[in-house]
Amino acid sequence: MLPYTANTLKAELNSRGWRLTPQRETILHVFQNLPHGNHLSADELHHVLSQRGETISLSTIYRSVKLMARMGILRELELAEGHKHYELNRPQHHHHHMVCVQCNKTVEFKNDSILKQSLKQVDRDGLQLIDCQLTVTTICPEAIRMGWPSELPSNWSCTRAISETAAEE
């Protein structure tokens, strides 16, 4: 399921009646070269490509990214920002998310038993697993201390330490 090359990607696409296009190949490359833990929204991907001089229309990006997620090549992340993010789907490196309802900060964490439980559930129903994601909704103590969002100073941002497995930026 993992190291897609232009050829294996082509094979996988063709077997379903889909085609390998330069755009799809380029998009796959971007994700393959993204540092582990990073993820891109459709719009961010569009920007990244522009900066490289590669122009792929936003429509095509949306279509490609969605297709690749359905094929199990990409993982579609529903973070708290109101739009989806994508990253390579590498089951061995699955991480999950904790989101604070107040400061809105998202922290990644790993937990192998989640994948195990998912496989258990899926096997039992004769399905094939593509991805699993646990989202834990929380309140962090620092945000509680500051009061609820309606009272938060607009420039305040939670300084809560990010737990180790957290990602980028």
Next chain:
Amino acid sequence: MLPYTANTLKAELNSRGWRLTPQRETILHVFQNLPHGNHLSADELHHVLSQRGETISLSTIYRSVKLMARMGILRELELAEGHKHYELNRPQHHHHHMVCVQCNKTVEFKNDSILKQSLKQVDRDGLQLIDCQLTVTTICPEAIRMGWPSELPSNWSCTRAISETAAEE
């Protein structure tokens, strides 16, 4: 955290500087009287209310439902339909979801160890848990057999038996 009455709701709201309004009380009632396992989108809630003669503006519904989710009273579900659904948040009755990327069918299931793992993670970081949801993305064999979506007859719908680990009581 559970049996909210008008009074406990008021107390909880007031303690944060928010107010108990007839609209909020009405909305809570709707959810409290919803059969277990059901959930409503903002729009559906709006319709339900209209049919009862209670008119609450859609804006207010969006605002209330989001507030109650942040307070931990409601659970916000991200299903595959492109809009959010809400239900009462009852940790003892948490269920999770399996979604097929091809037939798009969503199946609920229970698994107590998910909540346990979430609590473990949350405790470790000193956070307070509000909710946890595991989404398992899958492909069901029947949909595979029918070919990928682009080839699916438009009127076809997956008849895959719904697993009865599926939710509640």
Next chain:
DNA sequence: TAACAAGTGCTAATCATTTGCAACTAAGTT
């Protein structure tokens, strides 16, 4: 190499959700 369905890139829709604002009303205070 021809034939054709799939794919691309525009632009124009969708559509759920949010926001600005004037009027209204809980809650706490005299």
Next chain:
DNA sequence: AACTTAGTTGCAAATGATTAGCACTTGTTA
């Protein structure tokens, strides 16, 4: 019990991510 002042509501208008329509282009397979 009236008074004050934020929080709330309900419109209508604005967002913003994602999708759809369509003419043109291009992989794939025969």
